[in-house]
Amino acid sequence: MTTTLDKTFDPAAIEAKWYAHWETHGLFRPDRPDAEPFTIVLPPPNVTGSLHIGHALDHTLMDVVIRYERLRGKDALFLPGMDHAGIATQMVVERQMEARGDKRTNYTREEFIAKVWEWKAESGGMILDQMRRLGESVAWDLEAFTMDPHFTRAVTKTFVDLHGRGLIYRDKRLVNWDVKLKTAISDLEVETREVKGGFWHFRYPLADGVTTSEGKDYLVVATTRPETMLADMAVAVNPADERYASVVGKHVILPLTGRRIPVVADEHADPELGSGCVKITPGHDFNDFEVGKRAGFAPAAMLNMLDADGNVCQTADGLVPEEFLGLHRFRRDGVDGARERVVMRMKEHGCLIPHVDKDGEEHDAEPRTIQTPFGDRGGVVIEPWLTDQWYVDAEKLAVKPMEAVRSGAIEIVPKTWGKTFFNWMDNIQPWCVSRQLWWGHRIPAWYGDDGKCYVAETAEAAQALAGAAVTLWQDEDVLDTWFSSALWPFATLGWPDSDAPLLNKHFPNSLLISGFDILFFWDARMMMMGQAMTGQNPWPRLYLHGLVRAPDGQKMSKSKGNVIDPLGLIDQYGADALRFFMAAMESQGRDIKMDEKRVEGYRNFATKLWNAARFCQSNGIGASASVKAPPARLAANQWIIGEVAACVTEIERAMADLRFDAAANAIYQFTWSKFCDWYLELIKPVFAGDADSPPAVETRAVAGWALDQILVMLHPFMPFITEELWHKLGERPYELILAQWPAPEAEISKEATDAIDWVIDLTTNTRSARNELGIPPGAKLAAYLAAPSDVATRTIERSIAAIERLARLTPVTIGEAPAGPAMQVTAGEDVFVIPLEGIVDIAAEKSRLEKALAASEKEAKSLGGRLSNPAFAEKAKPEAVEKARADLAHHAGEVERLTAALARLG
Known part of the structure; x- marks a missing residue:
């Protein structure tokens, strides 16, 4: 039901409401049995974990892709789950015991494990609720856990199969030994x-x-x-x-x-x-x-x-x-x-x-x-220690993943990580997979009093191998957590059951998004296990993003006290603003510097969209019933339809290349500049007259359609505000999360769009010139155009009111300008002359500009000299070097701007 939008945008008021609605109505995974699958499995966070800023980046990028593909009609599956985190979880439970004067060794192994399960039921998985705060559209009904019975069966089968093929063995080698955790x-x-x-x-x-x-x-x-x-x-x-x-x-x-x-x-x-x-x-x-x-x-x-x-x-x-x-x-x-x-x-x-x-x-x-x-958990010096452990023959398992990356069957994005991948894989060492813990997947190996070891999926199977006369006892160790998580892309979908419906449709997955820091510990091992156990690569694309760093570029750490809590940012600016920041700043694997001002800026962007929707609503502009663009005769309407189509193409191209920053920038620029700043200004006069006139009816239809397309295109990045506006603007047969990706299918008059682009160019350049010379923005200026182009002639004839209102130019005269001081402003290939007599004190303005230019030139020269000195770059703090570069860029820009301003004065 349509309701009037509140005057102010309040993220907190809408986020919990819409997430609960999506989740309870099963909208994260609509029933699309015949649709093309698109699958991402969430890298399983530790059961002991909480949402940190790295998760916020990682999870945002995955959710952007999933929501985008869902809008494009795919059977989009974003599968969540958690890792049992052997060492971390056992430590948490043991610390709680110590606080009560208790300890693990007071219990049998089975009793202690029961206590860990109790802890998980009561306190584990806090991060899952925090993921909801971020807006992650995961299939909660399929949530997996690496210690689930089905997953445990998959882990056991993998160990036994690889051992039978000679790819898992016991050996005496050096390991990283934690003397505190033992x-x-x-x-x-x-x-x-x-x-x-x-x-x-x-x-x-x-x-x-x-x-x-x-x-x-x-x-x-x-x-x-x-x-x-x-x-x-x-x-x-x-x-x-x-x-x-x-x-x-x-x-x-x-x-x-x-x-x-x-x-x-x-x-x-x-x-x-x-x-x-x-x-x-x-x-x-x-x-x-x-x-x-x-x-x-x-x-x-x-x-x-x-x-x-x-x-x-x-x-x-x-x-x-x-x-x-x-x-x-x-x-x-x-x-x-x-x-x-x-x-x-x-x-x-x-x-x-x-x-x-x-x-x-x-x-x-x-x-x-x-x-x-x-x-990192025991906090003591690691001792290289010679001991008997279980190992995976990683060198043999690495062969097929390397072939897959070389052949392009697996694409690593950005490509620069390929060299690192091969360097590690070519020199890979045996993988120690045994851990001396109680919490985890116990190694399915039994030792007999006959001096032999029997590896089998069950104790009964081991006894059958050994014979009834042999007494057996099971290996006390558990498997490395990375061993089980290496099965994540397929064990979560039902493997090893070959007839599992999810497995047959959603494996291989479509994409993995991961931090570069776990390329070898998790990503490469999933490649190994995917090939070893299923004969397939787990996914065709691997996207590696960078780290989120502190504002000064340092790595965040608790010891430095520079860790930023994403939930605090959500409380202050809303989840949409944080998500948009993460996507907009993610540039093909480069590290991201945390910038709260940018997050605030994206909150302002959401507010701008909210206010634009309020303007539309107040002028009778509401929900559109069509994915296809409505018919349009007015130049402004044809122009915005063309700009929607261009934005759709730009986003699709960026998403195909996994350029999250480019996709975010495309919808940002279109929404803020093209729609809010220009289109809404261009159509305001239409609503000043008869509300039922054909131009007004057409404009309401086009404006409502264009705003709908914005909501759909922006939804993957800002799901909460877009869903709220989607419903506030009119009756809808479905939620925005299930809407159809834009397909304008419109014929656009180039003549009409060229005219609007020309008006925008003239207005932008005139405003810039006014600003450079200190002319008040509201002052009306006379303008002369001696040799107008065809587009200028047509536009001046048909849109002189828009030129006067937007560029504040009146009168506009076709002919030579009178002699005297003037400035020149371009629009396309046309050059306007605007007299300045009586408007600007030419001598005083020249003096001011020359003084400012000299100061910026001096600063730019000084900064350039400092930066070109190798000693400065080597000895100065990184943040000082960066500030010097930023200052140089600022003053170089000022030199260019002030030089142009002086040139305008002649």
Whole structure:
């Protein structure tokens, strides 16, 4: 039912109302069984998560595409869900237990998991309601969870199938070990921080009386982790380093353990760094692990000197002195750790080479700032730790995804990410998929008292493989969360049931939109699993967007205190304004700087549209009943129909290329400038006369139709205000979310549109000239046109009233202008001369403009010199460089504007 629009636009009043309406009426997924499918599966946020600014960007872009394709008649499916987030969720529940003086180990595994499910029911999934605030049109009835029974079955089947094909295996390798959480973690869960540390230099005595070419009976090694020497297994030198050629293949004796270790030649040792000798601890360093393998050490034979808590334990050869056993790796609670004890003992043995500072003072170590890996959740230094884990043969699984990207079967947008993708995939490492947790998909592997391992989908199947006489127990570990989420594009649709209707229609998906930071951890793994388990690519296109950064360009982080809450922005400006900001600023993967003023600007844009709709409503302009453009005879009406058609084409072209910024800019410019600023001004005189005259009837029909097309085109970006206006402007047989994408199908008179474009050009240029010379905008100016073009002649004859009202030019005379000071204004190829005698003090205005021009030229020269100085660009803060560039652009523009203004004065 049509109702009068309120004077002010209030986003909060309409957002909750319309979202509830869409959801309860099932409008996010209308019944379109015969329509072409278009599918996006939402990257599953953590069940512990809340909507952050990165989600706001990611989710907005996906919803823009889904709403656009739904308007185009597709069977558009936007499938939501959540990830069980193994480590994060277990931590949340354990912290709550700790707060109550309880702990996980007070319960059986099954009892603890039951408590996690209780937590999920009560507190998990807060982000889902926050997604509603953003306006995401997802199919809530199909919401998935990675721990759902069906999904768990898919995960189990995948593990068993890949194991049967030799693509999953158990191996002893180094992992990122979190000593607080007591689990392996992925690279994604490791964050590098700068830590103040030391660089120690030690003498390792050569064995058997051997000396270097320089006659030294020892080698000098340097390390930032002296405690690891308790598990050293070699010293590496570069094969091209002549200083040590004579000792390659010889041995050194470790001072504290007495262990005899070889000197090996390996490219890893850099002759230019330090002494050129590198201690090799393959059980506690990723680089050393590879050196150790090249030197012939089997992983099973590599020494491990730390337990799961980061405390020193005895190595397999039994050579760690008893005084070190049980010490923590670092100083803790005021008690020296293994690091401090090793340095102290090496000093006592005379094997520590002190560092001499610039003042000649000696110190045990050279101070260093060290890039140190920390667990992003446990918050402690990560320990490379040698342990038995389950691995996926990622190298083999990477072959088909790489072929797909090379052939174009999968298009990565923007293309620049292709090089990064191949660089990682070409050097891919085995993927550790086991985690030492209780919450998650338990690994379907059973160990028998016969010493064998049986992998099967159920305990019964494993027992059948082993035989009734064998006693079995299941692996305690669970699978990496990324393993299950790699199945997301097809397991959410019913796989492995081959007859699942959703699977058959909506897989492969149509598009994936993702942050570039999970290209390898999730996107590439979905490619691998899609091919491995279904023989298909999960989607033909992958769009990678950038990060949303703080206003100064820094990465947002809680520690910096510069995190922006999207819900706060929605409260202040409305979801539509935030969505439009995200889309308008997203330019093919470039990072976005958060700019609250821009969000406010898009709220103002919504207000402008609201006021335009109020103007239309007050003049009897309402809902249109046609997708096709109404008949039009008036030039202004023909012009706006042509502009609608041009805007539709521009948006379609932009969306085909996933240029969200271009699509948003097209509808913004059309709505603000073409429709609100020009068309509504052009048609105002029509409503000043007879309301039932043919021009008024035609104009109401065209204006109502054009406004409808705006609402449809803008809907993907600003769904709430557009749905509200859609209903406030008249009776509708359906909601805007289900409307038809514009198809004007109109024949436009070029003569009519050229005339309006000419009037707009004349008005725009006249207003600009007035502004440059300080002439009041309302002042009427005489204008002369000596040699009018055909379009000028026709337009002046038919639209002189519009020229007078918009450009404030009257009279307009066809002929030469009188002598005297004047300015020139162009409209198309026509040049108007506008006398300035008595309107502007020419001398004073010239003096003012020349002074302003000189000031801007001086500033531009100074800024240009500063920016061209390499020292400034290198040493200044990024924000200072950026401000200098912005200031230079401003003054360069001022120089151009002021020069033009002076030229007008002659």
